[in-house]
Amino acid sequence: xxxxxxxxxxxxxxxxxxxxxxxxxxxxxxxxxxxxxxxxxxxxxxxxxxxxxxxxxxxxxxxxxxxxxxxxxxxxxxxxxxxxxxxxxxxxxxxxxxxxxxxxxxxxxxxxxxxxxxxxxxxxxxxxxxxxxxxxxxxxxxxxxxxxxxxxxxxxxxxxxxxxxxxxxxxxxxxxxxxxxxxxxxxxxxxxxxxxxxxxxxxxxxxxxxxxxxxxxxxxxxxxxxxxxxxxxxxxxxxxxxxxxxxxxxxxxxxxxxxxxxxxxxxxxxxxxxxxxxxxxxxxxxxxxxxxxxxxxxxxxxxxxxxxxxxxxxxxxxxx
Ligand code: SF4
Ligand code: MG
Numbered sequence: 001x002x003x004x005x006x007x008x009x010x011x012x013x014x015x016x017x018x019x020x021x022x023x024x025x026x027x028x029x030x031x032x033x034x035x036x037x038x039x040x041x042x043x044x045x046x047x048x049x050x051x052x053x054x055x056x057x058x059x060x061x062x063x064x065x066x067x068x069x070x071x072x073x074x075x076x077x078x079x080x081x082x083x084x085x086x087x088x089x090x091x092x093x094x095x096x097x098x099x100x101x102x103x104x105x106x107x108x109x110x111x112x113x114x115x116x117x118x119x120x121x122x123x124x125x126x127x128x129x130x131x132x133x134x135x136x137x138x139x140x141x142x143x144x145x146x147x148x149x150x151x152x153x154x155x156x157x158x159x160x161x162x163x164x165x166x167x168x169x170x171x172x173x174x175x176x177x178x179x180x181x182x183x184x185x186x187x188x189x190x191x192x193x194x195x196x197x198x199x200x201x202x203x204x205x206x207x208x209x210x211x212x213x214x215x216x217x218x219x220x221x222x223x224x225x226x227x228x229x230x231x232x233x234x235x236x237x238x239x240x241x242x243x244x245x246x247x248x249x250x251x252x253x254x255x256x257x258x259x260x261x262x263x264x265x266x267x268x269x270x271x272x273x274x275x276x277x278x279x280x281x282x283x284x285x286x287x288x289x290x291x292x293x294x295x296x297x298x299x300x301x302x303x304x305x306x307x308x309x310x311x312x313x314x315x316x317x318x319x320x
Pocket of ligand 1: 248249285286288289291292303315316317
């Protein structure tokens with residue numbers, strides 16, 4: 001497999017509002033995260049809301065400038081780019097949003113919405129754009145008839161198809177799918193997931209698939225990374241993450257998936273307490289306040305992400 005993106009020691013902190021300059025407080029949304037994306041794969045990034053997965057996705061898109069670390073896309077550090085090159089790069093990395101109602105301008109027709117990326121990046125003649133938009137509509141299962149509609153005249157699933165068409169317009173290499181089906185009816189979710197899978201094959205796309213829903217990720221991802229409070233705590237192949245789980249937090253998340261496999265009789269692991277604030281994360285292992293397996297060392301020393309077996313890493317003192 002060939003490398004598309006390398007995320008290296010990425011840190012994205014936000015200063016909390018109202019804090020005095022002498023005592024700056026930071027939300028450590030993404031705190032020293034490293035992993036790779038390979039061409040053509042679907043990488044699932046999972047964790048509870050507020051764990052930093054959306055911030056991580058947006059930093060990879062170049063929407064935020066990180067406090068430290070690098071995003072190397074096709075061999076080049078995107079944060080070293082000038083504005084012109086950043087704009088070029090933006091064509092190659094696109095985003096599909098969670099809520100299609102909020103991400104489509106209600107005052108624009110679908111045709112205008114789909115024309116926008118071509119307009120912003122000055123791609124194609126009027127005739128070329130028209131042909132491309134017609135083709136995109138077909139690819140996402142909509143018809144030319146919808147082009148004159150406004151978003152509110154369409155269903156949630158149709159709107160998300162428009163969002164997908166818009167993301168595909170400039171022939172991207174990587175699409176960051178941020179909870180792309182969470183806002184949709186369960187009956188529509190599978191259709192949209194199937195569409196994403198078909199488009200991936202057709203266009204040779206790489207997906208970073210962000211979700212709090214492990215059942216969805218289980219269905220489509222080749223590899224999975226589990227995040228907790230700004231840290232990547234486990235990363236591995238889809239198969240090993242589910243069958244050979246190492247990290248206690250990942251074990252708890254996976255135990256909560258409604259089970260379709262009768263051979264797998266895992267017991268549900270219930271975690272105590274809420275996720276602590278990322279402005280003031282626990283010492284040592286950030287999971288120690290909720291971990292059912294914590295030992296004394298856990299509150300004092302931070303476990304590093306280390307390889308447990310080939311291609312599989314976990315950050316836990318109990319993992320040897
Ligand atoms: Fe639990 Fe300790 Fe492992 Fe953290 S390092 S996950 S607290 S056992
Ligand atoms: Mg989110």
